[in-house]
Amino acid sequence: MVPVARRMLFTDRRRALLGVAGVAIALVMALTLDGIFAGTTRQVSRYIDTSPADVFVSQEGVRTIHMATSVVPLAVTDQIRQLPGVSWVEAILFSSDALRVPAGRRPSYVIGYPPGGRGGPQTLVEGREPATGEIVVDDSAAKALDIALGDEVEVMGRRWRVSGLTTGMTSIVNTSVYVTFDDLAALLGLPNTASYLLIGSSGDPESVAESIEAAVSGVSTQTRQRFSAEERAVVREMSTDLLNIMAIAAFLVGLAVIGLVLYAAVLSRLRDIGVMKALGLGRLGVSRLVLIQAMWTVVTALALAVAVTFSIGAIVAALAPDIDVVVEATSLLRAGTGGVLVAGVGVVIPLIKVWRVDPATVFRRTS
Amino acid sequence: MSKTALAARQLNKTFGEGATEVHAVRGVDLEVNTGEVVLIMGPSGSGKTTLLSMLGAMLRPTSGEIVVDGDNITAIPESRLPKLRATTFGFVFQDFNLLGALTALENVEFALNLGGVTGRHARERAEELLTRLGLAERLSFRPDQLSGGEKQRVAIARALANQPPVILADEPTANLDSKIGHEIARLLRRIATEDKRAVVMVSHDIRLKDVADRILWLEDGAFRELHNMATDPICGMSVDPQSAPHLQIDGEIVYFCSTACRDEYATAESDGRHTAPLMHTEDGSGDR
Numbered sequence: 001m002v003p004v005a006r007r008m009l010f011t012d013r014r015r016a017l018l019g020v021a022g023v024a025i026a027l028v029m030a031l032t033l034d035g036i037f038a039g040t041t042r043q044v045s046r047y048i049d050t051s052p053a054d055v056f057v058s059q060e061g062v063r064t065i066h067m068a069t070s071v072v073p074l075a076v077t078d079q080i081r082q083l084p085g086v087s088w089v090e091a092i093l094f095s096s097d098a099l100r101v102p103a104g105r106r107p108s109y110v111i112g113y114p115p116g117g118r119g120g121p122q123t124l125v126e127g128r129e130p131a132t133g134e135i136v137v138d139d140s141a142a143k144a145l146d147i148a149l150g151d152e153v154e155v156m157g158r159r160w161r162v163s164g165l166t167t168g169m170t171s172i173v174n175t176s177v178y179v180t181f182d183d184l185a186a187l188l189g190l191p192n193t194a195s196y197l198l199i200g201s202s203g204d205p206e207s208v209a210e211s212i213e214a215a216v217s218g219v220s221t222q223t224r225q226r227f228s229a230e231e232r233a234v235v236r237e238m239s240t241d242l243l244n245i246m247a248i249a250a251f252l253v254g255l256a257v258i259g260l261v262l263y264a265a266v267l268s269r270l271r272d273i274g275v276m277k278a279l280g281l282g283r284l285g286v287s288r289l290v291l292i293q294a295m296w297t298v299v300t301a302l303a304l305a306v307a308v309t310f311s312i313g314a315i316v317a318a319l320a321p322d323i324d325v326v327v328e329a330t331s332l333l334r335a336g337t338g339g340v341l342v343a344g345v346g347v348v349i350p351l352i353k354v355w356r357v358d359p360a361t362v363f364r365r366t367s
Numbered sequence: 368m369s370k371t372a373l374a375a376r377q378l379n380k381t382f383g384e385g386a387t388e389v390h391a392v393r394g395v396d397l398e399v400n401t402g403e404v405v406l407i408m409g410p411s412g413s414g415k416t417t418l419l420s421m422l423g424a425m426l427r428p429t430s431g432e433i434v435v436d437g438d439n440i441t442a443i444p445e446s447r448l449p450k451l452r453a454t455t456f457g458f459v460f461q462d463f464n465l466l467g468a469l470t471a472l473e474n475v476e477f478a479l480n481l482g483g484v485t486g487r488h489a490r491e492r493a494e495e496l497l498t499r500l501g502l503a504e505r506l507s508f509r510p511d512q513l514s515g516g517e518k519q520r521v522a523i524a525r526a527l528a529n530q531p532p533v534i535l536a537d538e539p540t541a542n543l544d545s546k547i548g549h550e551i552a553r554l555l556r557r558i559a560t561e562d563k564r565a566v567v568m569v570s571h572d573i574r575l576k577d578v579a580d581r582i583l584w585l586e587d588g589a590f591r592e593l594h595n596m597a598t599d600p601i602c603g604m605s606v607d608p609q610s611a612p613h614l615q616i617d618g619e620i621v622y623f624c625s626t627a628c629r630d631e632y633a634t635a636e637s638d639g640r641h642t643a644p645l646m647h648t649e650d651g652s653g654d655r
Binding site: 001002004007008011271272275276277278279280281282283285358359360362363 | 416419420423425426446449450451452453454458460464466467468469473476477478480481482485486525537
């Protein structure tokens with residue numbers, strides 16, 4: 001079969017390019033916002049993802065770090081250490097506040113851990129772990145707030161001296177700072193308690209998690225992967241309305257663009273459509289013609305949008321390391337489905353227009 | 368022995384109703400045999416295009432019937448008309464109406480696709496037709512890369528693609544110079560004779576009379592007897608003396624197709640300019 005729909009669409013390259021670009025812009029908008037959001041949720045769970053712990057223990061019923069308060073008695077650590085499959089146990093304290101310096105402030109998770117233990121920063125790019133009265137901050141936040149080793153910063157109402165810089169713990173939303181367990185316990189006024197227990201396992205983490213939960217009352221356990229997923233989910237749930245508004249905005253822009261593109265394409269080819277109908281193209285045939293053009297526009301636009309979004313991600317990563325643009329498969333699927341939906345709705349008016357084209361128009365003179 | 372390829376019986380078409388009612392075609396009877404070329408002439412607004420649209424199954428008549436190869440196409444449901452047009456009629460237009468996005472080959476192939484021929488068969492048939500019409504070197508050219516004559520030959524190849532019994536041509540030479548127009552006219556004649564197609568042409572071009580077996584005069588939606596027609600000395604068109612603008616010159620009445628031709632003639636006469644002599648033919652038509 002002669003690919004007449006595709007030929008008609010792409011013969012006028014400028015018009016086709018404008019159409020594809022228009023739809024691609026809407027898709028780029030949706031994909032980039034989605035990518036920034038996905039990147040942010042990943043950054044939010046980075047402490048968990050980079051932790052050497054296989055299992056996290058929290059207060060019973062608490063499933064996340066974000067938007068939660070967890071209190072676990074330190075006394076249970078010995079009990080857990082005795083359980084089969086548990087190779088190490090470490091307590092951390094968690095709170096949230098802001099990292100303040102004269103140059104500005106940044107919302108921050110505050111993590112208290114025993115220096116030399118596994119709950120602290122996984123990488124130190126400069127300096128050393130915190131001692132009493134000292135703090136480790138993220139290099140990205142330090143750069144943004146003009147903080148150097150040895151500087152004083154304010155967190156939770158007291159001043160700390162910066163002893164080290166870690167990396168990868170700052171997102172578009174917040175950053176993380178590390179102090180000693182004892183310092184944070186004193187600030188919080190919670191003696192003999194931890195927020196979470198980090199567990200290293202020598203066996204299957206799922207089984208270890210189950211055995212801890214069975215043996216110790218008042219706690220919940222999750223594997224690292226599960227804990228991370230819960231953490232991302234709570235952030236996502238908090239942003240559902242915003243995401244929906246973004247998706248609807250992108251959908252409407254895409255709808256308007258593809259509708260206009262196809263309508264303009266149809267209007268510019270009304271005579272050709274009349275000729276095709278005169279030659280014997282039926283209603284089904286002209287419908288297929290318009291639908292194929294819509295599909296080509298959306299598929300080409302989607303490919304372009306993905307390429308542009310990845311490029312934006314690379315540029316953003318170079319210019320603003322705090323912002324991570326992650327294009328996930330679900331995002332692509334959503335954009336693709338949205339694009340197809342947009343095309344389906346966008347063709348309605350052009351379809352009505354081509355259905356109404358009278359084949360006898362071929363006898364009208366063009367000049 | 369030739370048979371009737373196309374027959375129209377008591378064909379009427381009325382647009383609008385009441386005060387705005389227009390009778391575009393009235394009581395037209397027409398029979399065209401295979402291998403025959405029929406030329407329908409007439410002034411603008413006489414109903415030629417309406418008649419052609421009805422004959423080509425693009426417009427439903429108000430009454431009457433059209434029979435093609437024994438089938439009454441006026442009784443066929445709307446949904447089957449596109450397929451009928453694809454396989455029963457070949458169309459040739461004044462503006463060529465080639466699809467600008469497709470090459471010459473694809474234009475013909477597309478018509479074959481509509482007729483149900485696809486793939487290699489369609490491509491080979493399209494190539495064969497275009498080669499036969501002298502366009503073997505122009506297969507991959509788009510319409511905007513072709514001359515007027517070449518475009519019209521592509522259009523004729525497209526019209527022949529599905530071997531329809533009837534070719535309907537609307538002013539097929541109007542956008543061509545006289546030499547190319549004559550070639551196209553002869554080509555249509557040859558197609559009718561060699562391929563046994565019935566060719567119906569609607570035109571103002573008196574040169575087409577040379578290739579036509581019959582000439583019909585349509586005026587006010589009805590056929591008129593051509594031997595009663597006068598010839599416009601300016602443009603050479605046949606005109607009906609009963610309704611045509613006219614002048615009396617030296618006791619002789621001269622008829623015109625329009626007031627524009629009449630005024631031009633009158634101006635030339637008053638200026639003493641010589642108007643080109645008209646070669647009268649037996650049926651009353653003429654050529655300069």
